[in-house]
Structures are given as C-alpha cells and as structure tokens.
Amino acid sequence: xxxxxxxxxxxxxxxxxxxxxxxxxxxxxxxxxxxxxxxxxxxxxxxxxxxxxxxxxxxxxxxxxxxxxxxxxxxxxxxxxxxxxxxxxxxxxxxxxxxxxxxxxxxxxxxxxxxxxxxxxxxxxxxxxxxxxxxxxxxxxxxx
Numbered sequence: 178x179x180x181x182x183x184x185x186x187x188x189x190x191x192x193x194x195x196x197x198x199x200x201x202x203x204x205x206x207x208x209x210x211x212x213x214x215x216x217x218x219x220x221x222x223x224x225x226x227x228x229x230x231x232x233x234x235x236x237x238x239x240x241x242x243x244x245x246x247x248x249x250x251x252x253x254x255x256x257x258x259x260x261x262x263x264x265x266x267x268x269x270x271x272x273x274x275x276x277x278x279x280x281x282x283x284x285x286x287x288x289x290x291x292x293x294x295x296x297x298x299x300x301x302x303x304x305x306x307x308x309x310x311x312x313x314x315x316x317x318x319x320x321x
Contacts, residue, residue, distance in 0.1 A: 183258060184215050191254035192224065198249055202242060204233035207305060212320070215298070219263035222298040224250060225320070227305055234304045247300040254298075263298045 188211055199206055207229050214221040226246055228234045237243045255261045278285055305314075312319035 184219060187254060187258040188215070188222070188224075190257040191250065191259060194253040194257070195246065195250045198253075199242075199246055204228050204230075204237050204242070206246070210316075213298075215263075219260045220297050222259075222263065224298070224300045226250075226300070226302050227308070228302070229304065230306045231304045234302060234307075237302065243302050246302075250300050259298075266297045 192209055192211065196206060196209055205228070206226050208227040209225065211222060211224045213223050226243075228237055234243075237246075251264050255264070303319075308314055308316060308319045
C-alpha cells in the first residue's frame with residue numbers, strides 16, 4: 178500500500194507541475210486526469226489531458242503542443258518519483274505479424290498491435306467536445 182500511495186503522490190505532483198507549466202498556453206488544457214492499475218504495475222498508467230474543442234485539440238497536435246505536454250508530463254512524473262522505466266516501451270514478445278483488424282487499415286492494425294505488444298505508461302489527449310458528442314459528457318462511459 179505504501180508503494181501505491183507514493184505512486185499516486187508522484188502522479189499528482191507531476192501532473193500539477195505540468196498543468197502549471199502550460200497554464201498560459203493556447204489552446205488551453207481544460208481538464209486532466211489519470212487512471213490505471215499502476216499499483217499492480219507502474220506501466221499501467223494512462224494520463225489524459227483534455228482541450229475544450231476538437232479544433233483546439235487539432236491545433237495543439239499540429240503546433241507540437243501535445244508533444245511538449247507529453248515530454249513535460251513524463252519528465253515531471255519521473256522527477257516526482259514515478260519509475261522512469263514505466264515510460265519505456267518494452268516488447269512483450271507477442272508475434273502480431275499475422276493479425277489484421279477486420280475492415281481496418283494497416284495503420285489501425287499496427288497501432289492496436291503496438292498497444293497489445295508493448296507496455297508502457299501513456300499520455301493521451303482528447304476534447305470535451307468529443308466526450309460530449311460520444312458519451313453525453315460522461316467521462317466514465319467515454320473512457321470505458
């Protein structure tokens with residue numbers, strides 16, 4: 178339980194610092210949160226930063242803001258005591274060469290296979306607009 182509390186503190190401290198560092202940027206981060214079974218294995222952490230609209234998210238991606246937020250979040254979590262190796266992609270030696278998503282593109286298949294065969298903590302982005310559109314504003318339903 179001590180390990181879990183220390184990880185939770187590191188996450189909270191790292192995300193608070195990251196949010197503070199980007200508080201004056203536009204487009205603006207309007208929310209952030211995290212979840213996962215990080216107490217079982219620190220690699221099982223997902224961090225989400227939310228922008229207000231889809232166009233804000235598109236702008237953040239195209240200007241490199243999402244990349245800068247990701248780098249800062251990882252650095253701040255590590256600085257706060259989160260295990261560095263949690264952010265290193267490790268191959269689980271799953272042979273995925275014969276797997277194809279039915280009616281999926283090659284890129285979609287590759288992204289799914291990477292998620293399955295590589296394990297690491299992740300920083301992701303979405304918009305409140307997308308959550309409203311797809312899940313009527315319900316975060317739990319959207320991220321289910």
